[in-house]
Amino acid sequence: MVEKNIRIKDIARLAGVSVGTVDRVLHNRGRVSPEALQKVTAVMEQIDYKPNLLARTLGSNKNYRIAAILPDPNQDPYWAQSSLGITQAQLEWAQYGIQVELFLFDLLDRDSFQKTAHRVHLARPDGILIAPTFYHEALPIFELFRETDIPFVLFNTNIPEAKPLSFIGQNLLQSGRVGAELMNLGQHEKGTLAVLHIDEDIQDSVHLLEKERGFREYFKEKSKIDFDIVDFNMNPKDPSFEDQFKTLLEDKNLRGVFVSTSKGTAVAASIIEKYGREDIRLVGYDMLEENLRYLKSGVIDFLINQNPKRQASLGISHLVNHLMFKKGTPSTDLFPLEVITQQNVESYLGSGIH
Amino acid sequence: MVEKNIRIKDIARLAGVSVGTVDRVLHNRGRVSPEALQKVTAVMEQIDYKPNLLARTLGSNKNYRIAAILPDPNQDPYWAQSSLGITQAQLEWAQYGIQVELFLFDLLDRDSFQKTAHRVHLARPDGILIAPTFYHEALPIFELFRETDIPFVLFNTNIPEAKPLSFIGQNLLQSGRVGAELMNLGQHEKGTLAVLHIDEDIQDSVHLLEKERGFREYFKEKSKIDFDIVDFNMNPKDPSFEDQFKTLLEDKNLRGVFVSTSKGTAVAASIIEKYGREDIRLVGYDMLEENLRYLKSGVIDFLINQNPKRQASLGISHLVNHLMFKKGTPSTDLFPLEVITQQNVESYLGSGIH
DNA sequence: TTTTAAAATGTGTACGCACACATTTACTTT
DNA sequence: AAAGTAAATGTGTGCGTACACATTTTAAAA
Incomplete structure (x- = not known):
């Protein structure tokens, strides 16, 4: 028959403590005696607890704000595609209380990039997706983000020194x-x-x-x-x-x-x-x-x-995974180098997701 | 500020009825007076209600069994990849109370296909993913599935007459x-x-x-x-x-x-x-x-x-979307015809998801 | 020993929805 | 008019987790 999934409640019972204590251990929120900790970790080692992400998300009931920083889609159809990816992500996550806001800068104007980034930083979002097209201007921005502990994901352009939560793009x-x-x-x-x-x-x-x-x-x-x-x-x-x-x-x-x-x-x-x-x-x-x-x-x-649309939407997903589901995200997500020809182009246009 | 998502409760309040009635209207479970129905639908037309899928899934608390029917992975590395896709889906959905069971048949034996399919049918799963490699033997099987109202998804091989919930594969x-x-x-x-x-x-x-x-x-x-x-x-x-x-x-x-x-x-x-x-x-x-x-x-x-792994895992996802999330699934999901060369092969191997 | 504070632990409610069940209303039948 | 029945509607609990808060235990101070 179906094996019931193990719940926090079950761990509590097995360890002989209350769910509150288990919760504290799982999220190390402190205030746990060494003995209790030992009992819970002992149980945890025996069983394979997989938290129910649905319940977790529902229960935590948080509203996250994510900012996406990219060039103005009107200047270049490439960025228009990226922007579509953001819109898609917006719709996808809206019902889970995740608000994605778009911040645009002028593709040709380094100053505009800097200003936009600062504006985002002042708004203190919970996470940031950014296309750091201007290398030199981007570095101090990352410093800012890190100082204020705002997780950020890079896409399109990689700047490894930035030490982002993850990078999404191609080699x-x-x-x-x-x-x-x-x-x-x-x-x-x-x-x-x-x-x-x-x-x-x-x-x-x-x-x-x-x-x-x-x-x-x-x-x-x-x-x-x-x-x-x-x-x-x-x-x-x-x-x-x-x-x-x-x-x-x-x-x-x-x-x-x-x-x-x-x-x-x-x-x-x-x-x-x-x-x-x-x-x-x-x-x-x-x-x-x-x-x-x-x-x-x-x-x-x-x-x-280069799949700009998917790069953008996946960037948001990575942030959501990090913020809401507390899931680990891969530090780099390198997209496949898809070859489009006369004969396979239709197959790419047809399938929405890929 | 953040616009709170609309809940059933809100609809009930706006329509001047109880959540129970709204629930009955939304899922047309009958037992609703014409007036109540009218009031609720009136509200529904005004607002854009998006049910919280997390809460829905958590609340319904159902355990679905999905059967996957495909050739024995030991006979052919192609099917071994498909099988990996199923395993991946198994892990992904296990925590949501979805049980995916593998049913294998002999790639070269039409009889074995038939017998396996019948065995699956007797088990009455809630959904079926099937690779119907034997056309003639498959048709009566689909008839069975339809008679017992078990939704099924085809992958790898398309048989349009089967009228499946969806087909996943390539042109x-x-x-x-x-x-x-x-x-x-x-x-x-x-x-x-x-x-x-x-x-x-x-x-x-x-x-x-x-x-x-x-x-x-x-x-x-x-x-x-x-x-x-x-x-x-x-x-x-x-x-x-x-x-x-x-x-x-x-x-x-x-x-x-x-x-x-x-x-x-x-x-x-x-x-x-x-x-x-x-x-x-x-x-x-x-x-x-x-x-x-x-x-x-x-x-x-x-x-x-041909991305057999992803075909399989996506097949399961489609069934889950249908069963658990009551989401519409595309009737055909044609995968892109990806061209792999010496130079781009690594980029495909690297990225896990794609 | 009693008092007091801090530490440890337990309990209860909320999240949004589904669904079983209780209650109310409307309509027959006697 | 009372009783009976079915339809309509409302209420409450559970799903698994998070988190605030209440309660208990422990240890230090008086």
């Missing part, structure tokens, strides 16, 4: 290697490969350079073809941007283009299409609506999915 | 197309492609033929190269098996091999390695340990991940 070096692998596939002629960092804030490319490093590493180690790999930092706002790009495309030896950002992928695709160079292998990032169109039409050959 | 036609795409990538010489169904029970290949259909469809539609596509049903237990395979590999025009099963992928890889034909493109299924070795060494070029 960027490996991501670059996957990009290179997809670029290399079936190539059989020598030529040029271009790595493009298309971003409005070139400064912040530490993050992107990691992908490039992986890309180059792969070709050094693995490829049978000795490609000429060139890289460019491009700002689409720059008036000479399209000319630069055009010059690149006029090179008849150009075999492929690897773009390190999701927005940049769409930009690159549009120009490649405009100049009719669909023969060039184009590898980029993320299932933005625009990118999907170019993937389907064959301008983009591969996308590497 | 096999699309899966074949993805296989073809990976096969076609970078090929630039005419030649032969082989589709291999390596299975001990050739009869049951309806399921596998769907993949082949997708494979051929892709080449008809998309490929610039006019490949000669041949297919074989092979039984590794057959004494002539290796000879057959050897003959195939001796064809210098052979460009690629697509294997429709996970176990078969490993078998094919071992023979290809033995005869030193690593130049041949090999596309197969699933992250079995053996397959991972061949992928890393380059014998296997691509794997399509």
Whole structure:
């Protein structure tokens, strides 16, 4: 028959104490005699007590406030996806008394990042999810969080020195290697490969350079073809941007283009299409609506999915697990480097959860 | 400030009735006067009541038994993974009074399938997760389940006529197309492609033929190269098996091999390695340990991940959502067709959840 | 020894819902 | 009009835990 789950009450009975004492031992709230402690721990070692999380959550009846700090979703469809993940998490956890509040900063403005973070800190939430896109500005912020004992989870960009509760994202070096692998596939002629960092804030490319490093590493180690790999930092706002790009495309030896950002992928695709160079292998990032169109039409050959939506929603889940369920969270949750092609893209769009 | 969630009690107060009446209306347990019903529904339309699932589950205090019917994991590492998914679900839900019991049948024995299913039916579980690998034997079983009102979820193999609570798996036609795409990538010489169904029970290949259909469809539609596509049903237990395979590999025009099963992928890889034909493109299924070795060494070029473990664990979750949380479950949950390569395989192994 | 405070332990209520059961109301039947 | 019955409605307890508070025990101080 069904083995009844062991309850605190059962432990109390077995140890010959009251539930209050067991509770104090379990959560070490002090005020327990050595003998009682011994009796309870003895029982605990014998049996496998698994607290009923439902009852725990219901009983504790706490309202937690979680703050999510990320760039303005209106500036970039990538962050719009992240923001959707937050919204999803909001709905999911609302009924458990968890309030998720969004704090946005300007993607291009380091000052705005700092100010937003400070504003969040003043609000003293119970947990923080943050995309620390500005390395230098982020460090003192983490210091603040730690001083006030607010647990925080990083996503998208890893800063190990931050010692966060956990980091959610991808291994960027490996991501670059996957990009290179997809670029290399079936190539059989020598030529040029271009790595493009298309971003409005070139400064912040530490993050992107990691992908490039992986890309180059792969070709050094693995490829049978000795490609000429060139890289460019491009700002689409720059008036000479399209000319630069055009010059690149006029090179008849150009075999492929690897773009390190999701927005940049769409930009690159549009120009490649405009100049009719669909023969060039184009590898980029993320299932933005625009990118999907170019993937389907064959301008983009591969996308590497960073799954921003899920990164964000899982970040909130990690915080909830920590705050409410007192569950341990993995210190790093590295997402798989999903390869999206013309043929499997539909299967990714269909399944909501994954 | 935090908006308190609306409780049944609140609805009762607003409608001027007792919680009992509200409860009866919400779950239409009858015995409610038209006036009371009207009053409560009026309130319900005004407000957005979201029942607290924690309290609901805790309060109902039911013990559900779920039966999982699948092939013996010892016969095939693919099913061993599924079985792991069940074990995981067992642990996850045990504390909520949900008992998951495993019922195994012989992968090669239709009779065993039937008997196991009947045995499960006699036990009258509250829900059933089943991998209906034998189409004809499965149909009358579903009839039984439906007669006794036991909700059942299909995984791995879809049988739409079964009208299950939900189906969890992949689109096999699309899966074949993805296989073809990976096969076609970078090929630039005419030649032969082989589709291999390596299975001990050739009869049951309806399921596998769907993949082949997708494979051929892709080449008809998309490929610039006019490949000669041949297919074989092979039984590794057959004494002539290796000879057959050897003959195939001796064809210098052979460009690629697509294997429709996970176990078969490993078998094919071992023979290809033995005869030193690593130049041949090999596309197969699933992250079995053996397959991972061949992928890393380059014998296997691509794997399509069917995620059997997650299919199983999610199947149980769907049943739990239906039984315990009374949540609607999607009628089909099609998993993404994940492409595994040498470079992204680690990222899949690392992340536990995905 | 008695008093007093602190430490240890036990008890009771709340969390939101489900459900069994008690009570009230409305309607027949005699 | 009284009794009887079924329908309608309300009340109370339990689920397993957290936590505030009451009670008991212990040890130190008078």
